[in-house]
Amino acid sequence: MKPLWRVVTLPPTLQGDAAVLFAQGARRRGAEMLELRTDLHGPEAVDIQVLGQQGPLLVSERGRPLPAAWVEAARYVDRDLTVSLDAPAEKLLASHHAERSLSTAEALRLWDRALPPEALVKHVEPLDTPGHVAVLLETQARLIERFGAERVTVLGMGSLALPARAVLSSRNVLEYVAMGGTWSAAPGQRLLDDAVREFRAQPRGRARLGILGTSIAHSRSPRIHRQPFDRIDLPEQGPVEELVDSLLPHYAGFAVTSPFKLRLARHTRSPLEAINTLVRRGGHWESFNTDVEGARAVLQRMGARDAFVLGDGGSTAALRAISAEVGCTLRVLKRSDIGGPLAGMGIWTWPDRVPPPESLHFDRARVAVIAYGAPGRRIATEILRRGGTPILLGAAWFVAQARRQRELWETAT
Numbered sequence: 001m002k003p004l005w006r007v008v009t010l011p012p013t014l015q016g017d018a019a020v021l022f023a024q025g026a027r028r029r030g031a032e033m034l035e036l037r038t039d040l041h042g043p044e045a046v047d048i049q050v051l052g053q054q055g056p057l058l059v060s061e062r063g064r065p066l067p068a069a070w071v072e073a074a075r076y077v078d079r080d081l082t083v084s085l086d087a088p089a090e091k092l093l094a095s096h097h098a099e100r101s102l103s104t105a106e107a108l109r110l111w112d113r114a115l116p117p118e119a120l121v122k123h124v125e126p127l128d129t130p131g132h133v134a135v136l137l138e139t140q141a142r143l144i145e146r147f148g149a150e151r152v153t154v155l156g157m158g159s160l161a162l163p164a165r166a167v168l169s170s171r172n173v174l175e176y177v178a179m180g181g182t183w184s185a186a187p188g189q190r191l192l193d194d195a196v197r198e199f200r201a202q203p204r205g206r207a208r209l210g211i212l213g214t215s216i217a218h219s220r221s222p223r224i225h226r227q228p229f230d231r232i233d234l235p236e237q238g239p240v241e242e243l244v245d246s247l248l249p250h251y252a253g254f255a256v257t258s259p260f261k262l263r264l265a266r267h268t269r270s271p272l273e274a275i276n277t278l279v280r281r282g283g284h285w286e287s288f289n290t291d292v293e294g295a296r297a298v299l300q301r302m303g304a305r306d307a308f309v310l311g312d313g314g315s316t317a318a319l320r321a322i323s324a325e326v327g328c329t330l331r332v333l334k335r336s337d338i339g340g341p342l343a344g345m346g347i348w349t350w351p352d353r354v355p356p357p358e359s360l361h362f363d364r365a366r367v368a369v370i371a372y373g374a375p376g377r378r379i380a381t382e383i384l385r386r387g388g389t390p391i392l393l394g395a396a397w398f399v400a401q402a403r404r405q406r407e408l409w410e411t412a413t
Contacts, residue, residue, distance in 0.1 A: 004169070004174070004199070005056075005174050006175050006199075007031070007033045007034075007035050007058060007176045008031045008177055008178070008192060009036075009037060010022060010040065012040040016046065019041075019045070019051060020047070022179075023054040023055065026192070027055050029193065029196065030199070031192055033056045033058050034055060034056070034057055035058045035060055035185070036048075036060070038059075038061055038066055039062035039063045042064070048067075048069050049073060052074075056075035057073055057074045057076075058075065059071065059077055059078065060077075060093075060095075061077075066079075071087065071088070071091070077091045077093060078093040078095050078122070079093070079094065081095065081096050081111075085115070093119070093121075094115055096110060096122075097157075098124065098125045101126055101128050101129070101132050101135070102125055104138045107125075107139045108139075108146070110123075111123065111143060115147070120173060120174070121143060122154075122174065123143060124156075124157060125156060125157070126161075127164050127188070128160075129239075130160055130239060130243040130247070133164045133167065133250075136156055136164055136168060137167065139154055140152065150173060153173050154172065155172075157188050158188055159188065159235050159238060160238065162190060162230065162231075163243070165188055165189070166190055166210075166230045177189055177192040178190070179191075179192055180193070190230065190231075191231060194222055194231060197229075201227035201228070203227050203228050206228065207250065208228045208252065209225055209228070209230070209252055210251060210255070211229070211232065212234060212240060213256070214234060214259055214260075216233050218374050219257070221255055225255075225406060226406075226409075232254075240267075241264065241267040244267075244278060244285060248283070248284075248285065252409055253279045253280060255405060256278060258313065258314065258351045261274040261289075261291075261313065262313065268285050270287040272288075272321075273314075274291075274317040275289050275314075276288075276290060276318075276405075277290050279409060279412050281412070288404075289317070289321070290401040290402075290404035290405050291318035291397075292321050293401045293403070294318065294370070294398065294400045295315070295322045295323075296325070296326060297397060297400040298319075298397050299319070299328050301396055302345055302347075304328055304344075305327065305328060305329065306329040306330070307331070307344065308333055308342055308345075309331065309333065309346065309349060310347065310348045310349060311332075311334070312332050313349060315370060316330075316332055316349050335356075335357045339359060340361075341361040341365075342361070342362050342365050343362070343364065344365055345365070345366050346365050346367040347368045348368065348371075349370060351375070352379050361386050365387075366389045368391045368393045369383070369391065369392050369394055373394075376392060376394045
């Protein structure tokens with residue numbers, strides 16, 4: 001089968017030399033094709049010849065007509081089959097973006113037309129409910145039967161679409177990915193770095209792994225766990241319960257992070273207050289909390305006989321579970337409990353996206369930070385600003401709990 005093309009879209013804010021630098025950076029990081037869309041750029045915004053020298057181009061007509069120079073320079077030309085398929089046959093990417101989720105029968109009727117034998121086919125639908133993953137997979141299989149495995153791409157779009165796109169990618173010809181940062185060409189795109197990591201690992205049919213959370217672009221889990229491993233960033237109130245059930249045939253396990261640890265503990269009927277790991281057991285999920293290993297590592301590093309804890313979520317549940325074993329008495333403080341300045345030893349469990357109460361101040365307290373990377377640094381800065389001394393223990397927590405997760409995922413059935 002033809003190798004996958006990883007496609008990144010040129011952001012609308014980049015023009016001229018900045019567009020060329022973006023194309024060069026994307027190429028170095030593993031992108032294989034740059035997309036230009038007429039709704040994002042006009043012909044005067046970019047030098048199409050210079051961009052074409054950086055690698056293959058895909059030009060897409062969205063609203064405004066495609067400039068002739070773009071068509072000439074492109075490797076592929078994306079035209080909506082319901083509008084016009086006017087493009088050189090060897091360059092044509094016939095596409096359609098449905099306005100609603102379709103049944104497979106509806107999608108097949110849409111594509112019941114003759115296309116040049118060289119043309120690629122791209123079918124896109126909004127993924128409004130997690131259960132529609134199965135329908136998209138069936139649509140992909142039927143379109144491949146009709147047009148051939150080297151021609152078809154099927155995509156979902158929306159806040160729940162990322163795992164569907166990851167599963168579909170194994171048979172797609174094109175994979176549209178995001179460079180990262182604050183802009184992406186469509187909701188639900190995977191990160192380029194994750195797609196490249198999976199491709200280089202050549203997992204050969206392994207069931208997928210992933211991490212579920214909100215604002216997790218910083219997560220290092222994909223760097224240390226076996227591939228394929230997906231960062232699945234969901235809205236805080238998203239239907240995570242329905243989503244994990246719909247993905248049971250396709251994923252061997254999940255890491256679970258804020259804010260879903262408590263919800264998925266209830267959903268899986270766990271005896272634990274909070275969980276951070278799901279492992280597939282045939283037709284159901286088994287849940288675990290390897291955060292207790294992280295909590296043990298942090299409390300042992302702190303060496304305190306007593307400590308206050310800021311926040312009462314999933315991480316605090318793990319700290320409670322292990323505190324007696326390591327001989328540390330915990331005083332758990334919710335936001336409403338914060339009054340005068342806090343002294344002694346403490347642990348900050350609030351995610352960095354949650355603003356601390358204005359009443360929070362420290363009297364030379366030493367406060368452990370169990371986040372890592374950029375979120376951990378932002379929390380550390382906040383602790384300093386409020387009179388405390390941060391102790392960066394996020395890496396110790398993360399490594400200890402991740403080691404146990406790996407062991408559990410190896411037992412998936």
